[in-house]
Amino acid sequence: MAEPLRIAYSPCPNDTFVFHAWAHGLVPGAAAPEVTFADIDITNGLAERGELDVLKISYGQLPWVLDEYALLPCGGALGRGCGPLVLTREPGAELTGRRVAVPSERSTAYLLFRLWAAKAVPGGFGEIVVLPFHEIMPAVRDGRVDAGLVIHEARFTYQQYGLHKLADMGEAWERDTGLPIPLGAIVARRSLGAERLRELAGTIRTSVELAWQDPSASRPYVLAHAQEMDPDVADQHIALYVNEFTADLGEAGCAAVRGLLTRAAAEGLVPEVDPEALAF
Template identity: 50%
Template sequence: MTLTLTLGYSPCPNDTFIFDALVHRRIPLGDLHFRERLEDVETLNALALAGTLDMTKISYHALGHLRREYALLRAGGALGRGCGPLVVAREAGDMASLRERTIAIPGRLTTANLLLQLYGKGFERVAIMPFDRIMAAVAGGEVAAGVIIHESRFTYPALGLHKILDLGQWWEETTGRPIPLGGILIKRSLGPALIREVDEALRRSVEFAFAQPERSRSYIKEHAQELADTVVASHIGLYVNPFSLDLGEEGLAAVENLLAQAEARGLIPPCELPLFGY
């Protein structure tokens, strides 16, 4: 019997690269089908909070609020080194100069905002906007600074902006762990057997993408915010890595560290359930 699962992810190159083989059935899936919905990260977080999607890419910050209804998959996530969000401003400076000033963020439940709040107190005054609007808002003086993600990491100098802090680098230096950015969640109610089957299918989708990258090129460019081939390649190279095949012990330790710090600060509720669903 055919089973169709709703699947949410962003239009960014790393996600379309990872999910292309899955949604276009380039790999054996049996009776499993996926109906995709492409949205920005904060919309995906909101859809997950509403329980709208069977399976979705989310920020690890949002995971902290979703652990009772959703389980984390081992494959498909964005976690690594040198890939964290950046704080940028029109003028060079330091984080102390930004305390109590308005900082644009790509969503309240994004990992970008969680890292900003974990960095220290005094950064609670935020303006939420789509990630692709943040650089223009900073450049235009609408906000004092912005936390940028995705391909903005590569393009902010073109707007004359200055990097104030690499939040990913700060995290790596203070914890010794890679930075957990986003993971893939699936409803616990689907049961352990199906959750395992989906996780294995997702891992095969990533393996296919690595083995035959040219097959996903048209799908990636159809949805990319930045169409320059060099930017697309840099984006995929930064956010898709061996952790995307399997979190492994190192990746799991990083996720648990992030959630523990967020719990300790009262930024997410505690949860006794295991992260994985099988």
């Protein structure tokens, strides 16, 4: 019997919702994988080291892993109105020369932030500090950094920390491009072979469809890993990040990914990517 595939994704509600059926052996004909839970900065590193078979990573990490991993057309996170936020203690704060906390310098959030800042912060920052995403809002609140780039459920909870939204990276991206916001990608090891990759994409797509058909089935799994998140916030999180692009990137999703990496490469933030390497 073949060894189960090894997959890593975050404990965030959108990922546990999407992968619940597959992780519990509920997808017909597909064995349950061996799951590792890890924040995005860790999964980005796992992909760069080639340590697992399937991973949820940042689209910003793709240029460094495409030789070994293929982008799958489903299971990831894209959308509208769901971009990262820049938060400060005071409304309208100035960022030139300031310390800014980010969740990763290989994250999509960071690429969107840098593309925005090229116009909005012409004087540049003083220092970029990488912190786990759940530590960023306390760091801003406590004055250890001047601003923070936040992702995930922070969009719904930052007011609880007394913080203010300085800018929405997703709004800036959508205004400039008209495209959805590419956030998290699902990649799989190319050595699995083309047929196995197609089967795997089908498995993930079925897992998404099963989650939508019966949302209550995944609820205990989602809440068990949601890091004490309020159930209503978890529901908001799923509603925002699990959408038509999760089931299939489609033409608009693919254009968004190409657009992000092309713009980021032009700014020297990532290596240039051959569009053929993104094809599935």
